Amino acid sequence: MSPKLTVLLVIFSLLSHTTFESDPDPVQDFCIPNTKFNTIRTTRYDNLPCKNSTEVSPDDFIFSGIKSPGNFSDTGLSTIPVNPTNLPGLNTLGMSFVRADLKVGWFNAPHFHPRATEIVYVVQGRVYSGFVDSTNRVFAKVTEQGEVMVFPRGLVHFQMNVGKSTATIFGSFNSQNPGMQKIPSVIFGSGINDELLEKAFGLSPKQIGMMRRRFIPKRVRS
Structure with a gap:
């Protein structure tokens, strides 16, 4: 096989994997996460070890x-x-x-x-x-x-x-x-510079402030 053809096949393989797959394919029937190892309380359960199948129930x-x-x-x-x-x-x-x-x-x-x-x-x-x-x-x-x-x-x-x-x-x-990213919260609740938002949307500082108060997540409000 020529080097050029090999490179093209590799690129096609990578693009196909990126385009058509969201998550990696499973390599076993199922993997019930063993949450006792979730010491840092991550939401990435796919990174946790699987329970022994004898401990799994319907x-x-x-x-x-x-x-x-x-x-x-x-x-x-x-x-x-x-x-x-x-x-x-x-x-x-x-x-x-x-x-x-x-x-x-x-x-x-x-x-x-x-x-x-x-x-x-x-x-x-x-x-x-x-x-x-x-x-x-x-x-x-x-x-x-x-x-x-x-x-x-x-x-x-x-x-x-x-x-x-x-x-x-x-x-x-x-x-x-x-x-998930909600557009209003991303724009006005994420901390993007006020001046940039004023120029991008033609809004006044007062209007930007009103929008921020509406969309900043409650958990970070002072």
């Missing part, structure tokens, strides 16, 4: 916590994530799940998942759902009970309840740790 593969909505935020949104933290059987399988409920007229702010594509199923209600591609084109539509929509990995997407009752959505990710 309960490790079942989670019952999404039968009803969780607590609602001040944006009328309730989310219950399902990941190795509460469903150990998901560890190393390259997927996770979420139940989301939206009160009438309320929304899930524009956000994105840097490590996963998301597919959502509308369990009940009518939800204006969509995403924005890298050319700033919006793909959005009102989705109804029984319909499914996909949000490509890394693209900003959003949802708003436009029905007459609480909407329920189930979402699935092709990563056990998809990550």
Whole structure:
């Protein structure tokens, strides 16, 4: 095989791995994380040793916590994530799940998942759902009970309840740790320099201050 062909094959292999895989492929049937070794309380359960299979039970593969909505935020949104933290059987399988409920007229702010594509199923209600591609084109539509929509990995997407009752959505990710960055919080709650924000958005210092007070996480407020 010529050196050039070898290099091309290596590059193609690397690009294929990067493009089509979110999490590494599992190398065994399952890996229930042994949390007694989680001394620094990391959320990276895939880094923990696996339990001995004799210590694993059916309960490790079942989670019952999404039968009803969780607590609602001040944006009328309730989310219950399902990941190795509460469903150990998901560890190393390259997927996770979420139940989301939206009160009438309320929304899930524009956000994105840097490590996963998301597919959502509308369990009940009518939800204006969509995403924005890298050319700033919006793909959005009102989705109804029984319909499914996909949000490509890394693209900003959003949802708003436009029905007459609480909407329920189930979402699935092709990563056990998809990550999430909400655009308003990233812009105004992360500590980006005020002058830069003023120039970027044409806002006054007073307006920047108002936005910061709204979006800075409560846990870091003085």
